[in-house]
Every structure is written in structure tokens, then in C-alpha cells.
Amino acid sequence: MLIKEVLKTLVVIMSVLLLLILANAMVRLLGQVAAGAISMKVMGVLVALNMIKVSGFILPPAFFFSVLWVLGRMYRDSEIVAFSSAGVGLLRLYRPFLLAALPLALLVGVLVLEAFPKSLAYADVLQSQEKKQFRIGGLKPGAFNEFNRGRFMIYVGREEKSGDTLQDVFVRYVQDGKPGIVVASRARLAHLDEPPGRFLLLEDGRRYEGVPGKTEFSVAGFQRYGIRLPDVVAERVNMSRASLPTSLLLGSDDIKLRAELQERLAAPLSVFALMLLSVPLAKSLPRQGVYARLVMAVVIYAIYMNLIQLGEKWMYNGVTPEWMGVWWVPGTTALLAFLLIRLDAVAYSSLWRRWKGRRL
Structure with a gap:
């Protein structure tokens, strides 16, 4: 029953978190689509990759708050009191949560160690390739659109419903070191075989070419004129440490790469550490409210995540020894869970109540 309730709550929390992340990613990527940096097709792929990247890192806190939510409700409904009267103690509650944590930690390990670096x-x-391409579909009517670091500047009056033809087009370009301006009634993007390449084909317009202030200046009208677009040259993509495969980190002697590996390994360990902490944190008295320690849990989790980030930086900066890595953060969290269990046991023991009664 506990496993079922926790997993149902976990699905709800994960769905809410993923929807929030999805909305944020779509807003950011739609801005790039409007600017012509990426296409709608690539945007869908990037959204899916973004969901894969974050899933492994939000599963541990989602499981943590799922256990808190379920146990908080059970304390409110006095179900834990019924469990205790039947001989089910606090340590016995860990058994179903441990059974749920094992496959979740395995899933988090696969997502963080394999899927995360590959998707990143x-x-x-994808983004590097898309930013180098010139796209008609990304042009915004009624605005100046800049491409290839200012090599092409295009103003579009309006766009036909078909989406492949632009009207009332103004183009400023630099070709062979010479600036030029073209004004045309219509324009479209085409791939030609002779001469081979990509061209912006303009129709019914005028061309102005020359350097302002010099006598070499030409003006000509045309019915059809093509501007060759530069070939897309694949540049080297600078890979961050986060995008490096885990197999490469395992065999590296670089302290920064080893710190990155430690941070990834901390994700599956966090499933167990936060689970151990959630059970004593959820404990509350009837008059303390339903989720008396939920605020404390949020604060502890915020501190936990910051310590993970600091642990990585301290490791490669030499503040902490390499053998400590980042695992000390989950270890300290597990120790804190043990101390909370002991404090609760002392606080509600008969000896403590008698000693407190004498003082009063």
C-alpha cells in the first residue's frame, strides 16, 4: 500500500515539474524559432532532449517529497498510530520505501550517467548547426532579420500563406567584400544545381551596389536576381564537461573531470539519502498540522543541492581532498536522518517525559 501511494504521488509531482520545465524550454526555444536560429522541427527535438536531461536530476527530490506527502497525510489521518499499535515501528516503514528506491536509483543512474551527457x-x-543556416521560415515580417553575423540583413514586408514566398523584401548583403542593397517585390529560397548552391531568388526589383562616398556605384533593375548564400561550414563544437561521456570520465586523471563524475554519481545516491531523511522529517504530532516539517524539508533540500554544487567545486579547487569527492553530502544527509530518528526516540521516551515533568 505504501509503495502504491508513493509511486502515485511521484507520478503527479514528476508530471507537474516536467510541465513547468517544458513550458520554460518552449518559451526559450520559440524565441530562437522566431529569430530564425532554429526550425520548428528541431525545436521539438530540443524540447525532448531537454526533458531527458532534467529527468534524472528531478527524480530524487520528487521521490523525497512524495514520501513526505504520503507520510504527512497518514500522520494526519492517524494511520501511523494504527500501524504502531499493530507493531509496525519507524524502521519497519523503511522497507517499502527501500524497495521503491532501488529501481528508481537504477533509473536515475541510467539517465544521469548515460542519457544526460548524450542528450546534452x-x-x-543541433543548435550549433541550426544557427549557421539561413532560413526563410524564421523571418519575421515587419522587422529586420540578421544572419551570418551581419552578412545578410533582410526586411520582409509580409509573407504569403504558403510560407515559401516573401513579399516587399529589402536585402543588405556583403559579397566579395562589397556591400549591396536589393529591393524586390518577391523572394524565395532555392537550391540550384547550376551553379550549385543555395540562393535567395528575388523577383521584380532593383539592385544598388557600391561603397558609399566612392564613385564606383551601380544601380540596375531586374526581373529575377539571385544572391548566393554562403555554404554552411561545420565548426568544431566545444563540448562542456557535462556533455562528456561517463566512460571518458572514468579513465581520466583530470581533477575537474573526476569531480564531474562524482557529481553524476551523487544523483542515484541522493535517492537513498533523501529517502532516509524523509521518514523522520514527516513525523508530526496531531496538533502540529498535517505537514509540520514540510518547510524544514524544503530548506534542507535547498541546502543539500547547494552542497552538491559546492562539493564539486571544492574538490577540483583542492579545498577538500579528492578521496572525499561529493559522496560526503549524501553520507551527511543519511547521518542527519539517523540523528533525527534518535532525537525523536528520546523526545517521546518515558524517561524524557518523566524528567520533563519533574522540572515543570
């Missing part, structure tokens, strides 16, 4: 590297490559 693929997303970097």
Missing part, C-alpha cells in the same frame, strides 16, 4: 552533446550539435 546532441543538443549542442
Whole structure:
């Protein structure tokens, strides 16, 4: 029953978190689509990759708050009191949560150690390639659109419903070191075989070419004119440490790469550490409210995540010895869970109550 309730709550919390992350990613990527940096098709791929990247890191806190939520409700409904009267103690409650944590930790390990770096590297490559391409579909009517670091500046009056033809087009370009301006009634993007390459084909317009202030200046009208677009040259993508495969980190002697590996390994360990902490944190008295320690849990989790980040930085900066790595953060959290269990046991023991009664 406990496993079922926790997993149902976990699905709800994960769905809410993923929807929030999805909305944030779509807003950011739609801005790039409107600017012509990426296409709608690539945006869908990047959204999916972003969901894969974050899933492994939000599963541990989602499981943590799922256990808190379920146990808090059970304390409110006095179900834990019924469990205790039947001989089910606090340590016995850990058994179902441990059974749920084992497959979740395995899933988190696969997502963080394998899926996360691969999805991050693929997303970097896609965005790098898309930003180098010139796209008609990304042009915004009624605004100036800049491409290729200012090599092409295009103003579009309006766009036909078909989406492949632009009207009332103004183009400023630099070709062979010479600036030029073209004004045309219509324009479209085409791939030609002779001469081979990509061209912006303009129709019914005028061309102005020359350097302002010099006598070499030409003006000509045309019915059809093509501007060759530069070939897309694949540049080297600078891979961050986060996008490096785990197999490469395992065999590295670089302290920064070893710190990155430690941070990844901390994710599956966090499933167990936060689970151990959630059970004593959820404990509350009837008059303390339903989720008396939920605020404390949020604060502890915020401190926990910051310590993970600090642990990585301290490791490669030499503040902490390498053998400590980042695992000391989950270890300290597990120790804190043990101390909370002991404090609760002392606080509600008969000896403590008698000693407190004498003082009063």
C-alpha cells in the first residue's frame, strides 16, 4: 500500500515539474524559432532532449517529497498510530520505501550517467548547426532579420500563406567584400544545381551596389536576381564537461573531470539519502498540522543541492581532498536522518517525559 501511494504521488509531482520545465524550454526555444536560429522541427527535438536531461536530476527530490506527502497525510489521518499499535515501528516503514528506491536509483543512474551527457552533446550539435543556416521560415515580417553575423540583413514586408514566398523584401548583403542593397517585390529560397548552391531568388526589383562616398556605384533593375548564400561550414563544437561521456570520465586523471563524475554519481545516491531523511522529517504530532516539517524539508533540500554544487567545486579547487569527492553530502544527509530518528526516540521516551515533568 505504501509503495502504491508513493509511486502515485511521484507520478503527479514528476508530471507537474516536467510541465513547468517544458513550458520554460518552449518559451526559450520559440524565441530562437522566431529569430530564425532554429526550425520548428528541431525545436521539438530540443524540447525532448531537454526533458531527458532534467529527468534524472528531478527524480530524487520528487521521490523525497512524495514520501513526505504520503507520510504527512497518514500522520494526519492517524494511520501511523494504527500501524504502531499493530507493531509496525519507524524502521519497519523503511522497507517499502527501500524497495521503491532501488529501481528508481537504477533509473536515475541510467539517465544521469548515460542519457544526460548524450542528450546534452546532441543538443549542442543541433543548435550549433541550426544557427549557421539561413532560413526563410524564421523571418519575421515587419522587422529586420540578421544572419551570418551581419552578412545578410533582410526586411520582409509580409509573407504569403504558403510560407515559401516573401513579399516587399529589402536585402543588405556583403559579397566579395562589397556591400549591396536589393529591393524586390518577391523572394524565395532555392537550391540550384547550376551553379550549385543555395540562393535567395528575388523577383521584380532593383539592385544598388557600391561603397558609399566612392564613385564606383551601380544601380540596375531586374526581373529575377539571385544572391548566393554562403555554404554552411561545420565548426568544431566545444563540448562542456557535462556533455562528456561517463566512460571518458572514468579513465581520466583530470581533477575537474573526476569531480564531474562524482557529481553524476551523487544523483542515484541522493535517492537513498533523501529517502532516509524523509521518514523522520514527516513525523508530526496531531496538533502540529498535517505537514509540520514540510518547510524544514524544503530548506534542507535547498541546502543539500547547494552542497552538491559546492562539493564539486571544492574538490577540483583542492579545498577538500579528492578521496572525499561529493559522496560526503549524501553520507551527511543519511547521518542527519539517523540523528533525527534518535532525537525523536528520546523526545517521546518515558524517561524524557518523566524528567520533563519533574522540572515543570
